[in-house]
Each structure stands twice: as structure tokens, then as C-alpha cells.
Amino acid sequence: MRLYRGLARVFPRSFSAKLMSVVFVGLHVPLLVLLLWMAFTGHYRRDTMWTVVGVVLAATLVGTAMAMMALYRLMAPLRQAADALEAYYDEQRLPHLPDLGHDEIGRLLRSINRNLHGVDAGLRDLRRSVLLDPLTQALNRRGCEQALAESARQAQSRRQPLSLFVVDLDNLKPINDAHGHLVGDQVLVRLVESARQWLQPGDWIGRWGGDEFVLAVHAGHEVACERLRRWLQTMEGSVGEEIPLKASAGGAGYRPGEDLRELYRRADAAMYRAKYAGGARLCCDGD
Structure with a gap:
């Protein structure tokens, strides 16, 4: 040179x-x-x-x-x-x-x-667009699957706890019927924004499909359940121009080496128990 x-x-x-x-x-x-x-x-x-x-x-x-x-x-x-x-x-x-x-x-x-x-910048933007839900800017289903695999890898290698939650809105259809789908879309966006206010670095939220969301929290299962329960209560207690949201949620703690489909199945089953029990509540696997 x-x-x-x-x-x-x-x-x-x-x-x-x-x-x-x-x-x-x-x-x-x-x-x-x-x-x-x-x-x-x-x-x-x-x-x-x-x-x-x-x-x-x-x-x-x-x-x-x-x-x-x-x-x-x-x-x-x-x-x-x-x-x-x-x-x-x-x-x-x-x-x-x-x-x-x-x-x-x-x-x-x-x-x-x-x-x-x-x-490289264009590829990063493309990857983000492929993995994000265009409405809420939360992870889409593919993004959730990739993020869950990475979260499980970190939890196992670092021996840290990980909890997975499946959240399904109970009253999105009544909101759409009463206020229109545009307001319903705004409700979904608000749900994601409110979740990001309490999620910690490394935690994430994704839209699994429709009005069903998935959250991963890197914390002890009891601590994670308490954080999610407070979040559900905050959304249900919305006043003023914000429409109160009611959601059923189910949670499951990750077991090292567990198949991630089984982890999701346990959290999803707990969510359906919450819904069948009347909704607007959190049920955790093992409760």
C-alpha cells in the first residue's frame, strides 16, 4: 500500500x-x-x-x-x-x-x-419487514417463531428463566361491531404499545394471528405472571377515550430442552382455560 x-x-x-x-x-x-x-x-x-x-x-x-x-x-x-x-x-x-x-x-x-x-441496510429493512406485523409493528408469526427459538437458546445457555404467554382479546369483535374496524385496529396497536412499556430488554411481543398475541418474558415464572396480570388489569381499567380491553391469557414456564411447540401448547391450553372460566384473567400452566 x-x-x-x-x-x-x-x-x-x-x-x-x-x-x-x-x-x-x-x-x-x-x-x-x-x-x-x-x-x-x-x-x-x-x-x-x-x-x-x-x-x-x-x-x-x-x-x-x-x-x-x-x-x-x-x-x-x-x-x-x-x-x-x-x-x-x-x-x-x-x-x-x-x-x-x-x-x-x-x-x-x-x-x-x-x-x-x-x-446491508436494505437487507436489514427487508428482514424486519418480513418478520414484523405491518399493523402493530410487533413480530409476526414467523418473527415469533424465530424470537422464541433465540429466547430458548439464551435461557438454556445462560440458565435463565423464560415464560411464554398467549393472550387473546375477549372483546375485539364487540369493539369492531360498535366502533368499526379502524378503531379495532387502533386497539391492537395500543395493546402492543402498552406491552412495550413494561417489557424488559430481551422480552418481546408478537402477533400470532388475528387478535392473538404471544409474549416472552425472561423472568421467574411467578414474577412474569404477576407482571402480565397487572398489565391485563391496566388495560381493562382504561378510562376516558380509550376503550377498555378484556383479554384471556395463559402462561407456561420454559423447561430446558423442551420442544418449543410443546411450550406453546401448554401456554395456549392455559389461555383457553382462562377463556372458558369467563375470560379477562390469566391462567398459568400448573395452576
Whole structure:
């Protein structure tokens, strides 16, 4: 990179000029050596022909080796660019290529930096849109499944408790019938926003489908159940312009190594017990 930076001071906007200068110097080294030798040793004599041939041959070999070495070093930015592209393709590792000026290579490296960062940002937005519910911006079903797998992995590796809750609204249909579906949509959005006010870092809420939501809480099961119970009471106690919400919820604590479908089944069964018991309450697995 030092050779490149040095030539960049002389030819700041042309990589071709850099290459040509290296080739020019490499090809003319033999001639320069021959001229210097003849100048210091006097006129040319026949009996010194083989000496001249040897000197010219040696100088040519040296000049060729120097030119090849310089070209190899001059190509270092291109090798870095190729490595950066491969690293992003294989590991999604963003490049941090150096800024080498305004010639062809400098523009190429800046373009790779800028374009890969733009592509990566676009992919992150796409992943988020694929995993989020467009109405509530909570996780959608696919997002819930991925988040639950990650939560279970962390709970098992760190030996931390994890509780899963299934929440189903009891009065969304009456709200839609009385106030319209637009108000019903606003109710769903408000439910997610209110949940995020008490969820801790690492906890999450997702819309499983319709008016059914799933929450994961990284806390002891009794503590998690108490937090969810207070949340249900807060929603049911809404006054003023906010329409009170009634929801049935079921919870289950994660057992290390448990199949996640079984964990959801236990929480879902507890939610149906709450609904069959009259709704607007929380039932936990094992109660």
C-alpha cells in the first residue's frame, strides 16, 4: 500500500498512469544500467561483448523482477476489494476499505464501501419487514417463531428463566361491531404499545394471528405472571377515550430442552382455560 500511496501523490486520478510508470521504469532499467556502465568504462570493445551481454541480461532480469514486484504491490487495493466482497458474501461482514484518493481504484473502493453498506441496510429493512406485523409493528408469526427459538437458546445457555404467554382479546369483535374496524385496529396497536412499556430488554411481543398475541418474558415464572396480570388489569381499567380491553391469557414456564411447540401448547391450553372460566384473567400452566 505504501507504493500505491506514493504514486497516488504523482498520479492522483489515474490508476493507468501508475501502471504505465511502473512498466516504463522497469523496462528502461536495463538500458539505463548499460549506458551508465559504458559511460564509466569507456568505449565499447569487441573483447568485452560478453561482459556487455551479461550486464544487460542481469539488468533486464533485475528490472523485470522489480517491475513485477511493484505491480504486485500496486494491485494490493484490488486484492483487498476482492477479499472484502468475499467476506461479505460468506459472513455478511461489512468492509472498511481505505480511502485512496480519486483515481479509478479510489473510486472503486469507495463504491464498494458505499454500495455494500447500502445493500446491508436494505437487507436489514427487508428482514424486519418480513418478520414484523405491518399493523402493530410487533413480530409476526414467523418473527415469533424465530424470537422464541433465540429466547430458548439464551435461557438454556445462560440458565435463565423464560415464560411464554398467549393472550387473546375477549372483546375485539364487540369493539369492531360498535366502533368499526379502524378503531379495532387502533386497539391492537395500543395493546402492543402498552406491552412495550413494561417489557424488559430481551422480552418481546408478537402477533400470532388475528387478535392473538404471544409474549416472552425472561423472568421467574411467578414474577412474569404477576407482571402480565397487572398489565391485563391496566388495560381493562382504561378510562376516558380509550376503550377498555378484556383479554384471556395463559402462561407456561420454559423447561430446558423442551420442544418449543410443546411450550406453546401448554401456554395456549392455559389461555383457553382462562377463556372458558369467563375470560379477562390469566391462567398459568400448573395452576
